[in-house]
Amino acid sequence: MHFYGTSKINDKGHLEIGGVDTTILAQKYGTPLYVYDVGLIRERARGFKKTFDQLGVTSQVAYASKAFSSVAMVQLAEEEGLSLDVVSAGELHTALVAGFPREKIHFHGNNKSEEEIKMALNEQIGCIVVDNFSELFLLNSICEELQRPISILLRVTPGIEAHTHDYILTGQEDSKFGFDLLNGQAEQAIEFSLQSNHIQLLGLHCHIGSQIFETTGFILAAQKIMKQLNIWKEQINFKAKVLNLGGGFGIRYTSEDEPLPAAKYVEEIVKEVQSQATSLGMEMPEIWIEPGRSLVGDAGTTLYEIGSQKEVPNIRKYVAVDGGMSDNIRPALYDAKYEAVLANRPLDEIEETVSIAGKCCESGDMLIWDLPLPKAGRGDLLAVFCTGAYGYSMSNNYNRIARPAVVFVEDGEDTLVVKRETLDDLVKQDLPYKKKVCK
Known part of the structure; x- marks a missing residue:
């Protein structure tokens, strides 16, 4: 038992x-x-944060509130010093009612409405994760209308899909999420963002899967993105301050499941990003992650x-x-x-x-x-x-x-x-x- x-x-x-x-x-x-x-939630949150601190890496650990969102849960996340991911006006409203610090809220989603974008801008949240050109253009026009700046990450599909024990290396072009890393779309989105008067592009975001029991997929994603960032640094003078490698860290549901400790995921991710930054002569970006299931x-x-x-x-x-x-x-x-x-x-x-x-x-x-x-x-x-x-x-x-x-x-x-x-x-x-x- x-x-x-x-x-x-x-x-x-x-x-x-x-x-x-x-x-x-x-x-x-x-x-x-x-x-x-609650004690187990605290233990998991502190496990992620402590490992980043021990490794001396600037980071954000954002609770993916889609896993379980309530006022009390959001307040618990704040107590543990987490940031917060939301994917709808409802989740954002829950965070606001809970009194969560706006600057630590990240807004995700592939089809944010005009009303949701205006809500996020008016509440001056910390970051919007932009998913497609339609959203990028709409966001820019609303920023101009409201005369409000916003920090963003661009979500990219790095060609890695990982679930449980398996990972698949594919083109990943057929996805409802994100800009493809290699077909030119991500570069176009970066160039548009850099030219905007209201958008501050912090870096890139990716999410490779869920219930992942190994680190291979995260390592491959970090390799591909860092190498592409090095190309963009030379070609279009884009230097990413933030690399968000998402969530998907597995948990044990039954005796067949063998997840890794939180620290292991963080250690391997940090090790690979540091290795790539050193070999490519790049500055080390902040590393953000988004645990949801693995916290609650x-x-x-x-x-x-x-x-x-x-x-x-x-x-x-x-x-x-x-x-x-x-x-x-x-x-x-x-x-x-x-x-x-x-x-x-x-x-x-x-x-x-x-x-x-x-x-x-x-x-x-x-x-x-x-x-x-x-x-x-x-x-x-x-x-x-x-x-x-x-x-x-x-x-x-x-x-x-x-x-x-x-x-x-x-x-x-x-x-x-x-x-x-x-x-x-x-x-x-x-x-x-x-x-x-x-x-």
Whole structure:
């Protein structure tokens, strides 16, 4: 049995997180319930930042808030000295309500609206990551209209795609994101930015994939970008102050996953960029990274109450919980794998293998196939690990199921940070319709 962060079995034989008994959390806040181990989030954030500091490299570690965005989470990121990535007006508004320092906010996205760009400029955020020519031209015109300057990074596709244990070296021209590094588009975008009176081009950004368990892809991306930057330094006098190598650092969902420590990713990235800068005679750029899942993914646990069961003789046994694809759509979308235990009886002997079904009216609403468990009955508490990233942020109201509450736990204290939706919340935006009768 593998536990994460501060999770352990307490003297009552229950699963405990952050010093708080999960059975008490379920009684107090109901289920389904997202529980975040704040101590583990802090540990991960400090691991990234400490390594940069030890290596003496100017850096920014920006939390990719798409993984899990809430006012409390943004405030926690600020406490740990992180910058913040947002990808919509909603995420930016959340950051502003949380009081996050505007100068440390980076705005991403491949289709920022005119309203979103104006919002970012009026709030004087730190940086916009520009994704395409359409956005670049629109941004420049809005800057002129509002007479506001803005710092930007240009997102490029370096021809590296990495996922889990694999990486693929391709042209990468067919992507909805970024300027191709080698077909001339990135250079055109750089030249336009350098000529603008309102845009300050800080450098380049790339993102090569997600759930990456090795450093090869990051090293290859750094090599390609640094060599191209050296060419541009000579040809168009462009010197990048910042190189943002994105995120995608993997976490452990199941025993099959073998991620690297945060420090290892940082060490290898810094080593390669320094090596390239030295060999090419370039100044060392600031290095920015964007961890999201790797900060909050395995810090999150979802608690469910077990309900009905169905046994198909000689095939399988289904055990249903009071949530499902409405609070964790990743198994249905990506065939994502998870591990789980009975939170109220984690030490009981394993007696059977069951499949955990959600309550949505979809055959595909299955959370875990073939999970070893003790004999479970109605009212038992199931804890599904590593649901902290893209659980709440991708939750939905399918079948008009209310979204769960979110609780932070740390040092024996629990704090409600997102209220559970009510049935009235589900209809608060609805308007009545009464057909007009012609007389």
